[in-house]
Amino acid sequence: AERCPSSVQFSNFSLAPISKARASELPVAKPTQAPQDIAVCPGSFDLGGYGPVSLVPTGWHANGALFEVVGKGEMVPHMGSRAYFANTCTAGLYDHKQYLALNLLGKTLRFMVDVSGAGCGCNAALYLVSMQQNDKPSTCNDYYCDANHVCGVSCAEIDILEANMYAWHSTLHTALDHSGKGA
16 A cells, blocks of 8 residues: 655745746756754745745644755655745744745746655645735634635635645635635
């Protein structure tokens, strides 16, 4: 029976005008190591076409980081983790004004992901939600919101990637369109 890997790897995020984006420019992702026991912000990376971006984890884990940045901007979310893009990360503090709100109009968002070890039942995900604009702390206390009301606050959601080694799914959701049916 297949099992979910302890992590998948995202890398080479960049933001570019549509006319300049080329998939052939993306380098090949490299394997990563397991996380170290730390109780700090997971790290930051350079978002090409934007600048430095910090990661804010869900929960400030005393037993170790569930999401890490390794190498030159390679992000490794470990099983069950979630992290948010931010302009800055202040360890132990959630501030919705620190979360990143990218203007993607007329641009492409490019990235690489290695889901080769994520089998059936595993879901590696990358999605956009309006956390900077959400002023409600939510039941998760980190201002998280999505179309499925996971932490008690609904907002529009763009699922760019929900994938494993067998399938890739992308969906647009309004704040109240939990199934992505557009109605």
